[in-house]
Amino acid sequence: MLNYQNKNNSLQNRFAKYVQIDTQSDPTSPTVPSTEKQKNLGKVLVEELLEMGITDAHLDDFGYVYATIPSNTEKRVPVICFCSHMDTSPDCSGTNVKPIIHANYQGQDLVLPDDHNIVLKMSEHPDLKHQIGNDIFTASGTTLLGADNKAGLAEIMEAASFLMQNPTFKHGTIKILFTPDEEIGRGVDKADLKKLGAEFAYTVDGETLGSIEDETFSADGAVLTIKGVSTHPGFAKDKMESAIKILSDVISSLPSDCLSPESTEAKEGFIHPVTISGSVEQAEARFILRAFDDEQLEANGELLDATVRNIIEDFPNSTYELKITEQYRNMKKVLDEYPQVIAYGIEAIERAGIKPKRQSIRGGTDGSRLSFMGLPCPNIFAGEHAFHGKQEWASVQDMEKAVETIINIAAIWEEKA
Structure with missing residues (x-):
């Protein structure tokens, strides 16, 4: 039985910490990563993973973070990976992000304090209708928030911490991959899949609560x-x-x-x-x-x-x-050959008490290219909304459900093995 709890607001604290580190990528740069500052967040993530007891966590020269949560079962379980990206969009400033929590949201317009012209209205953000009573993260009005994809980072890190602290919760070998430059289409250009050693993966880079995406644009x-x-x-x-x-x-x-x-x-x-x-x-x-x-x-x-x-x-x-x-290309061509990857994701969402929403995404994730590189990889929700702009927001409670879903996926792969 899953007993994950967001103790001492650890999930909020991780997220707020990550979004304040500027990691905007640059499509005109020829380097990998396209901006050196992305490594600043990579170093923080590695330090936190090592503090959890994950001994092989490291940042490579290209700005990728790799880590392994060892198996604690005697079963032969396929190695699965959870992946999110560290960069934020070049479309809107990610410098000096000031995260704000609007506690106990009651449907009101959210006027952002540093620019009163930036207002989140329920009529323009339909998913806010499902957030009554929840706690909403925004930036202050002069930058994007960075929930795309630092919500995913925080959720994977929170799930990793849970798994490391609960050795009786059975799972196979879990790999973690954090990538740079996803926003400019280069997120897996230098990913070393041989070193990663995973058989299946899930990107945590989706929007609406309960969504699982097995199809993207080409x-x-x-x-x-x-x-x-x-x-x-x-x-x-x-x-x-x-x-x-x-x-x-x-x-x-x-x-x-x-x-x-x-x-x-x-x-x-x-x-x-x-x-x-x-x-x-x-x-x-x-x-x-x-x-x-x-x-x-x-x-x-x-x-x-x-x-x-x-x-x-x-x-x-x-x-x-x-x-x-x-x-990248539409990952559905690959994922249709591995129906269990989607099936286990759907079951994991259901176990979190959510109705799954299988859908296509009008965009792409690292999973699009990873799937064609031999690592079948659908996308699950991270709770990020209105990304790439100053009205970007995320729900703490949705993020908690994403953490539960990640942990459930790890458990289901072990159970089905």
């Missing part, structure tokens, strides 16, 4: 470079071909009533410009391409290319280069 990244013609603007008639204007024409010519994040939902994909920079002579835009179906993803890339070709025909002295690179 994803590509695209870099479009326009080389125009620069000349003195006073003498530019019939000579200048501004790369900035060409690129602007391309972006404005893409569909807005479909194939755009603002106009899509459910299983609909999109073409999304995320950064733009440059000058008259050369300009660059970075895109993310998303679709649940690989053929549709390829078609999205072809549409982007066709749009560029159509626009640049009016600029005979300008050229373009479009580089499309694979980021």
